[in-house]
Amino acid sequence: MQTTQHKNTLEFAREQDQNDPLKIYRNQFHIPKDKNGEEQVYLCGNSLGLQPKLVKDYIQQELEDWSNLGVEGHTEAKNPWMPYHEFLTEKMAKIVGAKPSEVVMMNTLSVNLHLMMVSFYQPTSERFKIIIESDAFPSDKYAVESQLKFHGYDPKDALILWKPREGEELCHFEDLEKIMETEGDQVALLLIGSTNYYTGQSFPLKKITELGHRHGAKVGFDLAHGAGNIQPNLHKTGPDFAVWCSYKYLNSGPGSVGGCFVHERHANNKDLKRFTGWWGHNKQTRFNMRHEFDAIPGAEGWQLSNPPILSLAAIRASLAIFEEAGFKNIRAKSVKITNYLEYLLKEIEGDQIEIITPQNPEERGCQLSIKVKNANKALFDKLMAAGVIADWREPNVIRVAPAPLYNSFEDVYKMVERLKALL
Structure with a gap:
């Protein structure tokens, strides 16, 4: 074009x-420079985004509060650590087209992917297969294969690959439709990378979601190469879940905290199986320590642990630029x-x-x-x-x-x- x-x-x-x-x-x-002090032509934000200059100040603030306040920083810091992840939610939700209640920054991408499959891959003897694109990022393939094995299925039988046609590089949606026509009754989950890491192809997320749901399957997306790059409009698109990292287009630093989306139709479903941790428990009674687990409504209910503040500070700095721009x-x-x-x-x-x-x-x-x-x-x-x-x-x-x-x-x-x- x-x-x-x-x-x-x-x-x-x-x-x-x-x-x-x-x-x-x-x-x-x-901007990285060469040995002569000249700016390099950096076109690798799809692998690691550059550092916003704001990051140093954002992290320094938390270091100072830690130094001066110790444990009291959880409530008395300039940006209190207890609710710190909430400072990122609204801005992140805009970038992925979701409601704030549907988004949380937590863990890393592959961890979140496993947590989501615990809830949204519920195989039965009749419906147990998972579809991914054939050249999905290796981590996705490994995670899916391990989930299949965990549930007692052989990936050779239970993993379906959506492939490009012979001699081509890109996947055709019509071919995914044909797979669902023949295998749909056995498919429990469609898990597709929103934007393929190798070819750069962005898939039609809404059409994929509607296709999966029409055949009774759950639908999830890996937005590792989508978040901060394309607008997935997750709430309107309607997948059950999505996960992403923040160190590529979101410029949050190497290995930084990932993001997770759970559609609001699942917000109050406490019967959904999930792996739980104390940070996903009702905020009002979290520190009582004696209550049975009571999931926070929405995506926050999938949290496990209190978040790493220094990493979130870097993300917060980058999201401030996204918000302004x-x-x-x-x-x-x-x-x-x-x-x-x-x-x-x-x-x-x-x-x-x-x-x-x-x-x-x-x-x-x-x-x-x-x-x-x-x-x-x-x-x-x-x-x-x-x-x-x-x-x-x-x-x-x-x-x-x-x-x-x-x-x-x-x-x-x-x-x-x-x-x-x-x-």
Whole structure:
């Protein structure tokens, strides 16, 4: 989806940056520099987002309160630690299109994925199969396989893979429909990555949800590459649950706390099986210590432990920037800058590379996956040496993701110019 206004010049790229309403936010992030002190072209926010400059102040506040108050910081800190996770909820809910009661920041992605499957994968002798996309992120596949084995099923029989057609890279929704037509009565759960880590393909979440529910299955999404990148509109889309990490597009730091969505139709269902911990217990009696477990309504009822405040502080700093910029504006720039990257890549002569990500902006986020033909990792290594930080995925894909909050059109132009020189 290109426009005739695009120009393959540095002047055009700089003009776009000058007219970019989000240009002020680049200076609110630390941009890595090379050994000569020059800013690198960082296009790896799909793997680890850059550090917001606000993070240091947010974490320092908690360190000072810990130093000065000790345990009393739970109630007396400038931002009391007891309800600290609640300071993130409303902003995070906007980014994933949910109600605040449906969202909680807790644990990490794979932990949350297991917790959700405890509740929403309830196999029976007739309905026990799980569908994932064939090239799902390995952690998802491992988690699903382990859940199947835990319940006594062989993944060879109980795991169904939604595959691209022969010779293609992308999945077709019609093929998922055919799977459900033949296997639907046995499917207990559809668990799909909202945006595929390898191809960058974003799937039609509402259609998948309606398809699963129509056949009596539960539906969940892994938003690891979706949260902060696309707008999944989780409440309206209607899946039973979703999980995500916060260190990619949400810029919260390596290994930071993940997020979880549970649709409000399950908010008060205390009969749902779940693994429990004290932080999911009724806030009014949590510290009485003598009560039977009483789940908090909504997503908070799936919490296990009191959260790591220093990690949440980093997320809170990033979410403050998202709130100020407005996710609608972020997504608009994402479409624009990724379209420009696509245009520039297609301007490269020859057939050495191919974009395998969908062309339709509605079917992708900001990541483009570049398939290098007849190549090993050598081209990627040279690109990194040329000051372009991207990432490589076996067997032959370079992933580049211009994150709209801190990447510029000039970044995109420079990346393609350096790639051309290497080719």
